[in-house]
Amino acid sequence: MAIVKERMQQETNSTTDEWDKWKRGGIIGAAALAGGTLLAVTGGLAAPAIAAGFGALAPTLGTLVPVIGTSGFATIASAAGSISGSVAVAASFGAAGAGLTGNKMARRIGGVEEFEFVPLGENHNQGRLAVSIVVSGLVFKQSDFVSPWEKLEDNLERYSLQWESKHLIAVSTAIQDWLTSKLTRELMKRGAMMTVLSTLVTALAWPTALLSATDFIDSKWSIAIDRSDKAGKLLAETLLSGVQGNRPVTLIGFSLGARVIFKCLEHLAKSGDNGGLVERVVFLGAPxxxxxxxxxxxxxxxxxxxxxxxxxxxxxxxxxFRASLLSQGLAGIQAIDIPGIENVDVTNVVSGHSSYLWAAPKILAQLDLDTCYPIFSSVPGRSE
Known part of the structure; x- marks a missing residue:
């Protein structure tokens, strides 16, 4: 990369900002070109394997990127195998330090006490060219941060974000107790729950009995909402710090986890030109x-x-959600009318909010995230 930078500056007099943009786009483009192919990496340093790859691809890449040329990529191949090349490659993969798993936030935001990344699957220390971070939001026990995502099949280096489990378990337990209460069962028999969905869109008055029944959930939910917003800012700062290396990141969130990701994107937008950090986003039942x-x-x-x-x-x-925040429209129960956002209706697959816990792998498989265009084929439904 250093050789490329020097050559570009000599031939095009590019500024530092232009180089930074080219570097970010080039690395993400390389990851897309390789399709997340496995590299032979041990100890976090991929230089020898990458050197061989550049050498083999030099003629093709030289044609695709004339400013560097075939000889330029051949030179890069030699440099990648050197000690300095190893350091540069390590930084690109986030291997300088321990990457996401070794990330320790120097400070906490607004009292966020728990925020750490747990490795998923067997794709670690293998030089995966892209990273995936999954975020759960409905958590009845610690394993719910991991279990919905264990069966995912992809070529990404995957992590689960474990955050504020004490508050998430508290609100999830409160919801579970409410669902099994006598009053709630009676309201379900009356069909009051489906009325809730229509009032979110039409702004009609809620049944008084239903509002009073959710009072004991409201305080716990409000705390969880507040912590999810702050955890989103922490996630954005983590990505901005570059501990994942210069690799494209896929973010997948369920329930309050989707809200964490949304707030992360908002913070990235406020921080400046960070459009190259996140490659793909998926929300499941987003509040x-x-x-x-x-x-x-x-x-x-x-x-x-x-x-x-x-x-x-x-x-x-x-x-x-309605018990805590007076709002009209909710992403988790209806389509979002924003250009560039795909909406996927899984009503026939998900019969209730907690159904996402078992349905997530099937839904993500049907989305076929490796394609560049919308795709979804129905999977058999299952009762909650």
Missing amino acids: ISLRGEQWESARKMVAGRFINVYSTNDWMLGVV
Whole structure:
């Protein structure tokens, strides 16, 4: 990369800003070109394997990028195998230090006490050219941060973000207790829950009994909402710090985890030109209002596909969210009318909010995230 920079500056007199943009785009482009192919990496340093790859691809890459040329890529191949090349490659892969798993936030925002990345799958220390971070939001036990995502099949280096489990378990338990209460069962028999979904869109009055029944959830939910917003800022600062290396990142969030990602994108937008950090985003049952939020700004922070997965009969999300925030429209139960955002209706797959816990791998498989265009084929439904 150093050789490329010197040559570009000599031939085009490019500024530092122009080089930074080219470097980021070039690395993300290389990752897309290779399709996340496995590299033979040990100890976090991929220089020998990358050197061989550059050498083999030099003729083709030289044609695709004339400013560097075939001889330029051949020179890069030699440099990549050197000690200095190893250091540069390590930085590109986030191997300088321990990467995401070794990331320790120097400070916490607004009292956020838990924020750490847990490795998923077997794709670690193998030089994967892209990173995936999954974020759970409905958590009944610690394993729920990991279990919904264990069966994912992809070529990405995957991590689960474990955050504020104490508060998430508290609100999830409160919701579970409410669902099994006598009053809630009676309201379900009356069909009041489906009324909730229509009132989110039409702004009709809520049943008084339903509002009073959610009072004991409201305080816990409000705390969880506040922590998710702050965890989103922490996630943005983590990505901006570059501990993942110069690799494209895919963000997938369920429930409040989707809100964490949304707030992360908002913070990236406020921080400046960071449109090359995030490659793809998927929301599953997102508790995010359609009004009063910066959806356009968030979309601009995602280079590739931005997908909103929703279920029109997710009345549990509607009840809990509406009990805390007076808003019209909710991403988790209806489509988002924003250019560039794909909307996927999984009503026939997800019968309730907690159904995402088991349905997430099937839904993501049907989305076929490796394509550059919308795709979704139905999978068999299952009752909650």
